[in-house]
Amino acid sequence: MSTAERNTRQRDAIKAALESAQRPLSTQEILEAANAQVQGLGIATIYRNLKSFLQSGEIAQVSMPGDSPRYELSGHGHHHHFHCTRCDRLFDVHQCPGDLKNLAPQGFTVERHELTLYGVCADCKNHPTQAPDHARQPAA
Amino acid sequence: MSTAERNTRQRDAIKAALESAQRPLSTQEILEAANAQVQGLGIATIYRNLKSFLQSGEIAQVSMPGDSPRYELSGHGHHHHFHCTRCDRLFDVHQCPGDLKNLAPQGFTVERHELTLYGVCADCKNHPTQAPDHARQPAA
DNA sequence: ATAGATGCAAAGAGTTTGCATAGGT
DNA sequence: ACCTATGCAAACTCTTTGCATCTAT
Numbered sequence: 001m002s003t004a005e006r007n008t009r010q011r012d013a014i015k016a017a018l019e020s021a022q023r024p025l026s027t028q029e030i031l032e033a034a035n036a037q038v039q040g041l042g043i044a045t046i047y048r049n050l051k052s053f054l055q056s057g058e059i060a061q062v063s064m065p066g067d068s069p070r071y072e073l074s075g076h077g078h079h080h081h082f083h084c085t086r087c088d089r090l091f092d093v094h095q096c097p098g099d100l101k102n103l104a105p106q107g108f109t110v111e112r113h114e115l116t117l118y119g120v121c122a123d124c125k126n127h128p129t130q131a132p133d134h135a136r137q138p139a140a
Numbered sequence: 141m142s143t144a145e146r147n148t149r150q151r152d153a154i155k156a157a158l159e160s161a162q163r164p165l166s167t168q169e170i171l172e173a174a175n176a177q178v179q180g181l182g183i184a185t186i187y188r189n190l191k192s193f194l195q196s197g198e199i200a201q202v203s204m205p206g207d208s209p210r211y212e213l214s215g216h217g218h219h220h221h222f223h224c225t226r227c228d229r230l231f232d233v234h235q236c237p238g239d240l241k242n243l244a245p246q247g248f249t250v251e252r253h254e255l256t257l258y259g260v261c262a263d264c265k266n267h268p269t270q271a272p273d274h275a276r277q278p279a280a
Numbered sequence: 281a282t283a284g285a286t287g288c289a290a291a292g293a294g295t296t297t298g299c300a301t302a303g304g305t
Numbered sequence: 306a307c308c309t310a311t312g313c314a315a316a317c318t319c320t321t322t323g324c325a326t327c328t329a330t
Binding site: 146149167183184188191 | 294295296297303304305
Binding site: 060065082084091093095096097100103105107108109111112113116118119122125 | 194200201202203204205206207209220222224225231233235236237240242243244245246247248249250251252253254255256257258259260261262265
């Protein structure tokens with residue numbers, strides 16, 4: 001019956017960081033957030049717990065070309081991502097094109113899919129000529 | 141007028157490797173293929189040229205959660221990818237769900253999209269119980 | 281009391297960079 | 306001849322691992 005995983009303050013802090021974020025976080029961002037709650041929490045603990053969460057399916061890894069992976073809680077329901085090419089922020093997209101089973105070649109079985117939209121977010125569209133002040137992954 | 145880029149044997153070999161591959165290649169795969177053509181070609185040259193090709197838009201980087209990036213020529217037309225979770229091979233998918241502009245939130249502009257399907261490929265479905273012999277990124 | 285989790289530091293793996301030399305133009 | 310690209314090796318960055326200690330159960 002035992003879950004084998006213990007409830008440590010570190011583990012809780014990491015989970016909490018992911019829970020309070022409204023977007024996928026990088027390991028550094030997780031470290032900063034979790035460290036604020038638990039003094040001295042080390043990066044190795046982040047990695048170990050992320051791996052554990054990934055294996056249990058509690059979190060999902062989101063990867064972007066040319067960028068280090070981000071992590072987010074699973075169970076926010078099925079959703080996709082929008083990557084603003086101007087400010088580099090990632091947004092959740094809760095719409096889904098739906099039925100993609102028939103896109104795959106003959107004989108292939110599609111179990112799930114991931115979709116990333118690229119473009120310009122509303123904020124960036126409102127500031128056409130100036131440099132994106134809100135750019136580069138804001139704190140919240 | 142000068143393109144600033146020189147035509148070296150190394151650069152050509154790297155391009156050729158990507159051209160002849162029917163799937164996105166990892167840096168190691170590119171190194172092996174290119175090295176077969178140009179003795180002593182080093183990994184640093186691979187990275188430098190990939191970066192150059194990426195910037196010029198000649199190739200695209202494909203990233204998968206938990207995996208190192210792969211590279212493929214642009215201009216194979218718009219396509220997506222299928223990742224077999226059993227044998228880990230990546231396949232091209234030339235079907236496209238099409239119009240995804242309206243999935244993004246209000247005020248967002250969608251310029252392009254990327255779609256990855258996950259599931260079991262035809263080969264793996266034909267060998268249900270046994271270990272995937274064809275697994276782990278075959279040579280061709 | 282026991283066994284898993286943590287923190288630190290060292291080890292690995294992947295990628296980038298400096299510098300002398302080869303080679304394209 | 307000039308000046309960029311290459312090859313090698315060192316430097317960096319990111320991630321993983323070993324080990325003694327701590328701590329949840």
